[in-house]
Amino acid sequence: MINKWFVIVNPVAGNGAAKKKWPNIYNELKNENFKFEVTFTEYENHAIKLVEKAIKKGFKKFICVGGDGTLHAIVNGILSLNSIHLSEIKVGIIAIGTGNDWIKNYTIPQNYKKAIQVLKTSSTIKQDIGKIIISSTNKTVYFNNLAGIGFDGFVVKNVKKYKKFGVLAYLIGALVSLKSYKKPLLEITFNNKVLKGKTLLFLIGLCKYSGGGMQLTKNSNPTDALFDISYIKKIKLLTILGNIKGLFNGTITNHKLVSTYKTSKIKIKVLDTTKTYIQADGELIGTGNFTISILPKSLNFIVP
Numbered sequence: 001m002i003n004k005w006f007v008i009v010n011p012v013a014g015n016g017a018a019k020k021k022w023p024n025i026y027n028e029l030k031n032e033n034f035k036f037e038v039t040f041t042e043y044e045n046h047a048i049k050l051v052e053k054a055i056k057k058g059f060k061k062f063i064c065v066g067g068d069g070t071l072h073a074i075v076n077g078i079l080s081l082n083s084i085h086l087s088e089i090k091v092g093i094i095a096i097g098t099g100n101d102w103i104k105n106y107t108i109p110q111n112y113k114k115a116i117q118v119l120k121t122s123s124t125i126k127q128d129i130g131k132i133i134i135s136s137t138n139k140t141v142y143f144n145n146l147a148g149i150g151f152d153g154f155v156v157k158n159v160k161k162y163k164k165f166g167v168l169a170y171l172i173g174a175l176v177s178l179k180s181y182k183k184p185l186l187e188i189t190f191n192n193k194v195l196k197g198k199t200l201l202f203l204i205g206l207c208k209y210s211g212g213g214m215q216l217t218k219n220s221n222p223t224d225a226l227f228d229i230s231y232i233k234k235i236k237l238l239t240i241l242g243n244i245k246g247l248f249n250g251t252i253t254n255h256k257l258v259s260t261y262k263t264s265k266i267k268i269k270v271l272d273t274t275k276t277y278i279q280a281d282g283e284l285i286g287t288g289n290f291t292i293s294i295l296p297k298s299l300n301f302i303v304p
Helices: 013-031 046-057 068-079 101-106 112-121 151-177 237-241 244-249
Strands: 005-009 036-040 061-066 090-095 124-134 139-143 146-150 185-190 193-198 201-205 227-232 258-263 265-270 277-280 283-287 290-302
Touching: 005 013, 005 046, 013 061, 013 112, 013 151, 046 061, 046 068, 061 068, 068 090, 068 101, 068 124, 068 139, 068 290, 090 101, 090 112, 112 290, 124 277, 124 283, 139 277, 139 283, 146 151, 151 201, 151 237, 151 277, 151 283, 237 244
Parallel strands: 005 036, 005 061, 061 090, 090 290
Antiparallel strands: 124 139, 124 290, 146 201, 146 277, 185 193, 185 265, 201 227, 227 258, 265 290, 277 283
């Protein structure tokens, strides 16, 4: 299995685009002399189980055919097996999703033929991974792009109904959700600092892009062993509407209402009864208190 790829296809990714494009992708992989075994996901997070089985069979090279959520599940499948030698695992992607945010950090092409050429090089970068432990369930979740609690989790909970709008789904979901969102009282501890108060948004970034191309964290570097935090207590809808360009070019992080920090460990407590949603890589993963730490340069991704 050393030279054979394990390909995981999420047929519903990109509103079903992955299923439609797969025959062409299959032919292109064959034309480029890839040796591979392929399987399709059948339910949410099925990729976690598929990866675990593949690694136990001896596979070390993986191709994700899907979006950020499919890649997130593959990463969790790999990291959940503590006994494996992570340095031998390689993960690549042919991106077909709604946001396709992670690939933007590395300028991986969305064109499947060009993405396959990237995979052929097997050129890798060792990227940091975030590790979240949710207190109420003791559940461990890993992420490779960006996580958060508060408004972004609330948006992720609601965004599925807007996915027909493609990359604009997250922006539309955010604007629609802002009025109905209730800010929780949070206590956030990191770097011997405590932030306490009603909180709109708390983002923890490894990479630069989220929400369909928005840049909401400052100075993100996926290999510096530090999270990039953006903390917003409050912001008005009119302020967001006036700064939409800043959401996508990153200048929103310079706004006076946005505080930014760097750290490697965080502890978050919810101090009231407000239901708070936690998201990781655009996937809803739980609610309530959690701790988060960084795993420096712990997984090989294939990039240009």
